[in-house]
Amino acid sequence: MSSNQAIIFDLKRDCSEDGPGIRSTVFFKGCPLSCVWCHNPEGKSPQPSLSFNAALCRPTECGSPCLDKCENGSIQKDQAISVDHLRCTSCMSCCQVCPEAALTPIGREASVDELLYELLIDQPFYQSTGGGVTLSGGEATMQMAFAAPLLKTLKSHNIHTALETCGYFSYQRFQAEMLPYLDLIYFDLKLIDDQESRTYTGQSNRLILDNFSRLLKEAKDKVIPRIPLVPEITATKKNLAGLAGFLRKHRMSTCILMPYNPLWQDKRTRIGRKTQYNRSTFMSSAEQAACVGWFNSLP
Numbered sequence: 398m399s400s401n402q403a404i405i406f407d408l409k410r411d412c413s414e415d416g417p418g419i420r421s422t423v424f425f426k427g428c429p430l431s432c433v434w435c436h437n438p439e440g441k442s443p444q445p446s447l448s449f450n451a452a453l454c455r456p457t458e459c460g461s462p463c464l465d466k467c468e469n470g471s472i473q474k475d476q477a478i479s480v481d482h483l484r485c486t487s488c489m490s491c492c493q494v495c496p497e498a499a500l501t502p503i504g505r506e507a508s509v510d511e512l513l514y515e516l517l518i519d520q521p522f523y524q525s526t527g528g529g530v531t532l533s534g535g536e537a538t539m540q541m542a543f544a545a546p547l548l549k550t551l552k553s554h555n556i557h558t559a560l561e562t563c564g565y566f567s568y569q570r571f572q573a574e575m576l577p578y579l580d581l582i583y584f585d586l587k588l589i590d591d592q593e594s595r596t597y598t599g600q601s602n603r604l605i606l607d608n609f610s611r612l613l614k615e616a617k618d619k620v621i622p623r624i625p626l627v628p629e630i631t632a633t634k635k636n637l638a639g640l641a642g643f644l645r646k647h648r649m650s651t652c653i654l655m656p657y658n659p660l661w662q663d664k665r666t667r668i669g670r671k672t673q674y675n676r677s678t679f680m681s682s683a684e685q686a687a688c689v690g691w692f693n694s695l696p
């Protein structure tokens with residue numbers, strides 16, 4: 398793949414949750430973190446990957462052509478079809494013969510021009526609602542060589558640009574290549590304790606917190622911090638009070654608390670990824686209220 402090509406796994410139009418106005422959101426493949434509660438687990442791998450939706454599979458009706466198509470023995474049939482994702486090389490041959498779309502690729506290559514063509518279709522809606530384009534993922538900064546020229550081109554069309562980021566990136570490159578072309582940055586803060594960050598996201602929080610501090614020094618008006626509320630992990634009194642103290646130290650008066658959403662679990666099953674975190678219910682209003690209280694509980 399050249400830097401002119403990105404790997405994306407979704408392009409959602411008509412979004413109203415990823416920034417102001419009506420927006421289109423581009424989801425980039427690849428993320429440097431491995432959050433145990435990740436709600437876009439299909440975006441973790443930087444390469445296209447296979448999804449198997451067992452609920453759509455009809456082996457009796459279709460005659461199971463996928464079995465012969467897979468040369469790696471990743472697809473097996475016992476009572477039902479199953480996929481061994483560890484053996485899968487993501488060749489996507491099986492997707493071509495599956496008539497039910499039970500086997501589908503996650504991720505496709507796209508050039509700046511191709512994406513631009515899709516994104517500009519909704520330009521009238523961006524302009525009439527104060528909307529624009531949001532880069533999300535995965536983590537768009539992992540494909541900076543592509544994301545930067547995309548942002549630059551969007552700005553040349555006078556389109557509002559936003560980024561949703563986990564904050565784990567090379568600041569120097571980000572500052573030089575992406576920051577000048579961004580109007581808004583949703584910066585996720587998860588865990589204030591470094592050991593807990595390593596345990597639950599797979600990475601130290603040092604780079605993330607340093608990047609946040611540096612960004613505030615030169616572009617504070619572009620940054621909105623967000624905290625995902627994950628019961629028993631980020632949504633604890635100790636963590637939320639600690640993050641509130643960090644934000645107060647930086648004189649940030651705005652922060653978005655995002656209640657836990659369990660709808661990612663089916664996606665994990667389809668891509669064969671296991672996780673130690675299995676809460677399957679939404680947060681109650683009482684749990685959310687407790688989080689707000691903890692966040693405001695600084696002495």
Ligand code: SF4
Pocket residue numbers: 447466467468469470471472480484485486487488489490491492
């Ligand atoms: S993507 Fe390729 S290797 Fe993976 S299950 Fe399908 S045919 Fe087999």
Ligand code: SF4
Pocket residue numbers: 453454455456459460461462463464478494495496497498499500
């Ligand atoms: S081709 Fe598709 S629908 Fe048919 S058995 Fe394979 S996965 Fe199931």
